Amino acid sequence: RQEARGKRQETRFFLLLASCFLLLYLGCATNKGQSAEQKFPAAPKSIESVKSPPADYRAYYHFTLGLLHEFKGDLESALKEYRQARIYDPASLAILKNLALVSIRRGDIESAVDACQRAVFIDPDFIPARMILGSIYSSQKKPDAAIEQYKKVIEVDPGERDAYLFLGIIYAEKKDYIKAIEVLEKLVKTEPDSILGLYYLGRINANIKMYEKAEEYLNKAIGIHPGFLKAMESLGLVYQLQKKYDHAVSIYKKILEIDPRNEVARSRLGDVYIKKESYDEALDEYKKLSKESPENIEVRLKMGMVYYQQRNYMKALEEFQLIRAADPDNDRAIFYIATIYEDMERDEDALTEWLKLLKLEPKSVDIMLNIAQVYERLKKGKESIAMVESAIAIEPDNVKLYYYLGIAQFNEKMYVEAKESLKKAVTMEPENEIYHFRLGVIYEKLKEGNNCIKEMMMTLELNPDNPDAHNYIAYIYAEMGINLDEALEHIKRALEVKPNNGYFLDSLGWVYYKKGLYNEAIEELEKAALLVLADPTIYDHLGDVYFKTGSYEKAKEAWEKSLKGEKNKTVEDKLEKVNSLLKK
Numbered sequence: 001r002q003e004a005r006g007k008r009q010e011t012r013f014f015l016l017l018a019s020c021f022l023l024l025y026l027g028c029a030t031n032k033g034q035s036a037e038q039k040f041p042a043a044p045k046s047i048e049s050v051k052s053p054p055a056d057y058r059a060y061y062h063f064t065l066g067l068l069h070e071f072k073g074d075l076e077s078a079l080k081e082y083r084q085a086r087i088y089d090p091a092s093l094a095i096l097k098n099l100a101l102v103s104i105r106r107g108d109i110e111s112a113v114d115a116c117q118r119a120v121f122i123d124p125d126f127i128p129a130r131m132i133l134g135s136i137y138s139s140q141k142k143p144d145a146a147i148e149q150y151k152k153v154i155e156v157d158p159g160e161r162d163a164y165l166f167l168g169i170i171y172a173e174k175k176d177y178i179k180a181i182e183v184l185e186k187l188v189k190t191e192p193d194s195i196l197g198l199y200y201l202g203r204i205n206a207n208i209k210m211y212e213k214a215e216e217y218l219n220k221a222i223g224i225h226p227g228f229l230k231a232m233e234s235l236g237l238v239y240q241l242q243k244k245y246d247h248a249v250s251i252y253k254k255i256l257e258i259d260p261r262n263e264v265a266r267s268r269l270g271d272v273y274i275k276k277e278s279y280d281e282a283l284d285e286y287k288k289l290s291k292e293s294p295e296n297i298e299v300r301l302k303m304g305m306v307y308y309q310q311r312n313y314m315k316a317l318e319e320f321q322l323i324r325a326a327d328p329d330n331d332r333a334i335f336y337i338a339t340i341y342e343d344m345e346r347d348e349d350a351l352t353e354w355l356k357l358l359k360l361e362p363k364s365v366d367i368m369l370n371i372a373q374v375y376e377r378l379k380k381g382k383e384s385i386a387m388v389e390s391a392i393a394i395e396p397d398n399v400k401l402y403y404y405l406g407i408a409q410f411n412e413k414m415y416v417e418a419k420e421s422l423k424k425a426v427t428m429e430p431e432n433e434i435y436h437f438r439l440g441v442i443y444e445k446l447k448e449g450n451n452c453i454k455e456m457m458m459t460l461e462l463n464p465d466n467p468d469a470h471n472y473i474a475y476i477y478a479e480m481g482i483n484l485d486e487a488l489e490h491i492k493r494a495l496e497v498k499p500n501n502g503y504f505l506d507s508l509g510w511v512y513y514k515k516g517l518y519n520e521a522i523e524e525l526e527k528a529a530l531l532v533l534a535d536p537t538i539y540d541h542l543g544d545v546y547f548k549t550g551s552y553e554k555a556k557e558a559w560e561k562s563l564k565g566e567k568n569k570t571v572e573d574k575l576e577k578v579n580s581l582l583k584k
Helices: 003-032 055-073 074-087 095-105 109-122 125-138 143-156 162-171 177-190 196-209 211-224 229-241 246-258 263-275 279-292 297-309 314-324 331-343 345-359 364-375 381-394 399-411 414-429 433-445 449-462 467-480 482-498 504-515 518-531 537-550 553-563 569-583
Strands: none
Touching: 003 055, 055 074, 095 109, 109 125, 109 196, 125 143, 125 196, 143 162, 143 433, 162 177, 162 196, 162 331, 177 196, 177 399, 177 482, 196 229, 196 246, 196 279, 211 229, 229 246, 229 263, 246 263, 246 518, 263 279, 263 297, 263 504, 297 314, 297 331, 297 364, 297 467, 314 331, 345 364, 399 433, 414 433, 433 449, 433 467, 449 467, 467 482, 467 504, 482 504, 504 518, 504 537, 537 569, 553 569
């Protein structure tokens, strides 16, 4: 009997201790003179609501001690007490819930999942455990598992608003926007003032380019909470996407009135000013950002890009060089430095930078093509060809590489090789008029007139108004002395597009010459010679017409000018012949 009395007293003592602690906590939380936040640290979520406390007095005692330790921030001791409590009441949902929450705060996610799964096994409708599991699975990138938990919560309690919010967010992350909108619209229907529900509906509608709906939801969220900066930032972006730049400027300025150090708003405001071509205003914003964050490379990049747009190359170079000083391998800085050098016609410097960039990105075909083009300008044709061939080794199915290879070979007078490269390009992309045209030009150089005509005709099938193709057909027909009426039609079509093109006028004069219309030929060829200075072919044609009409002195003068531009045995023979006639 004495032993039983002792146990009863012990039980009363434990219950009294627990009750005192809870009363102390509740009293502190409701003290009107001074708030709980002022007197004590914020209470952990575990003790915000203690529903269905442990039934066993020993479990209740350890559970209460666990709450006390957790309240003090001593997670290790709290965990120890909750585990002790669970020994006496292994089916207590309150203990399992607190075990899970403390485990999460300690970073022990595996134990938290275990505790929640045990709770759900005991009571499948225990919402707190399912909400915790949903949060954990979501953070672990297990969206389907998280969705299962939140859907079960909604099934048990359709009024659990957080479940709708989290479920909608997960659907959005899975890019299942229809389901995301459906879930979140249910949330805002039951809770019209849910600013997070409205905010995410705005963002999701923006993602699917439903910009008017996005504006509607985001404006509602801002109307409820005028200082909701994230919603304001998203609304500004929606305006940007719709090119409503004045609206975007207005909203970003409002954000900066509330939070002058908001980097997102200031950066985007600068971006909008660039779109409006208000480069000075953009620079002002970026300079403010740079002052706040001098190490921010992104800001310096944008400043450099603005200077580049303004063609202030030296200031742009200064910004990009500063970036490289801080980050020697910054590929964007090197890219812009190379580009600026090209614009400044400093090709040797540009080449040095492109080669540095290629070391950082050795598989970049685009960089290789830039290098090849610089080599071309530097008259380093073989190096250009080798670079394009290296690019083809990386991307053998890239049709434009064969086109560029053909051009590089053509410039080196490797006409046979250029022909094969362009034929490859035409085979890979038969609907490309440029490839057909370039192949036709190569055939003309190889004196394959019929093949040239064939490619130019194909070019006109793809683009009937291509003036260069009309010109080539006319010229080749004239050279071959065939289809001269058709040739005249083609060259007149070309001149309708480019009436002051000296080369086209040369072709027209040459067609007239072949048709025996010498006066018309002289008129057009003399115009051509004025428009295209020192062209050997034009002067050769002019010499032929002068000779044909008996103007030997003019013929001599024309052929001499032709030979100054280019040595040509045929023209030399003509000049010798006319000189002989003039001596007689």
